Amino acid sequence: MNKPLKAMVIDDHPLQITLLKQMLLRNGVDVVTFDNADSAIAYAKDVYIDIIFCDLQMPEKDGIDMMEMLDHIDYQGNVVLVSAMELSIVTAVRAMCETFSFEVLGKLLKPYEEQQVIDMLTLARREPEKVSQFDQCFDVQDQEFLLALREGRIKNYYQPLADAHTGEIIGYEALARWFHPTHGVLPPDSFLSIVERCHLSADLFDAVFSNALNDIKHHGLNQKISINVDHDNLEDCDFASQFIQRCCENGISPDRFTIEITERDTFQTSAALYKNLLKFRMSGVTVSIDDFGTGSSSLEKLAQLPFNELKIDRSFIQGLVNDPKKKNIVLAICALAKSLNISVVAEGVEDEVTLQTMRQYTIDVFQGYYIDKPMPLEAITILN
Structure with missing residues (x-):
């Protein structure tokens, strides 16, 4: 008993x-x-x-x-x-x-x-959940991650993006995972500090982008792919041109991709930033502002930069059903986005009730554990 x-x-x-x-x-x-x-x-x-x-x-x-x-x-x-x-x-x-x-x-x-x-x-009275592999902390060295990049052990997991009205999978967000020989599959929390400390953001992006190109070209990944980009990438004035060139070299249209810029990044506008984002938009690449509402100068960025997609941060979505303040914030964000002709994505949708609420708010796309967690390419192939 x-x-x-x-x-x-x-x-x-x-x-x-x-x-x-x-x-x-x-x-x-x-x-x-x-x-x-x-x-x-x-x-x-x-x-x-x-x-x-x-x-x-x-x-x-x-x-x-x-x-x-x-x-x-x-x-x-x-x-x-x-x-x-x-x-x-x-x-x-x-x-x-x-x-x-x-x-x-x-x-x-x-x-x-x-x-x-x-x-x-x-x-x-719930039994405490067992700590998953992704919740564990590992003591990994900078040199280990550098070697993993060089040996191609940074792989992509893909989290589905679904049409909010039909539920159809219309795309995936590419998320980096480190396939460690001892610790198994490690999430970004295990290595992002190394990326920042060793100035490896360009190398990490290249690994994720290369994986995505290969998966589209050779493994039947047919839907649109979203990739996260940080400020360091966008300060390279040739970043967009090289991205578009690599798409063309692989026979893949650039409009198959979405570039997600994290709103938490406290970046300053610059000629390089404008140049890259404009080249992306003119080539059909979707430019998305990620984690909207969590960083600084959100409205200023919307006014200045050529975004055509906005991702509402999960902190506003989770618990929204029972929180009038969150409801009003999300309603205001949706109204603003629609007035600017910007598509809206809701992150962190984890149950049917939240999804139905999002549909009432004219969300275009949703993402979260209700549809599926990030998964390796093999799992997507099986599901398809």
Whole structure:
């Protein structure tokens, strides 16, 4: 028989404590209660708690202070944010806790509904997920990555892009993976710091682009391919010309490609940047602004540079269904893009409800785990 969950309730209102405690006891949970953050922290230091229900509005040290204190003691359990305050405040507190030691399961709005409490307990009872290979950290050396580039061990994985209205796969985003002889397939987080430190962005792009050309030409990859480009690439005044030339040498039309420029890059406009983007557009290459809304001067870049696609960052898409503020932001982005005749891609679509919402917002293309995760070329061949 499973051991009962141990819960903590922190609230300065005795009635609210009693109501929530009764709900938890009815669902087989052991409960301790506190009316202030200091007493709760003193207890949590010595006794493991599976789930903490914490009110945000309390005198003296409030729920925000409590979140910080839990992180300081390296609390490893789950937290539910309890509040009658407006949703945007609760959402902001949850965002604040993203890097903390514990997991915020969700929010419990006052007055309590028992089903919401049960839902939170169900989440807390989940078996912890095994750490995937992609979540592990490996100590890899710069020289190892240089050798991998030279030996062709940087391969492409491809994540599908689907038409938001029909669900048809219309393209793939090419994503670099390092096939390491000891550690297996490593994601970009394992080597991007090496790329930056050793100024290898041109080499990495060349590897991904070469793989894509080869997969289109020899392995039946028929859909449009998106490739990420950073500022260093675009500062090479011959970058676009060489890209287009290589397409022509391989008998592949440049319009088979989309160039994605990460919005997080704090680049400055320059003659080389304009030249490259204009040459891409004039050759039929789609120029996309990636991770839109997460970087600096988004609107200025839209006004100045010849983008014809915009990818809304996943941070705005995930959780959007239950977050009015995110909904309004995405609606505004879509309206702006449509007024500028720019195609809109939604990243991070992970369920049917989110997809249907995106369709209502006139999203053109969607990407995310709901359709599929990044996969090797062999998997695409099997699916096709």
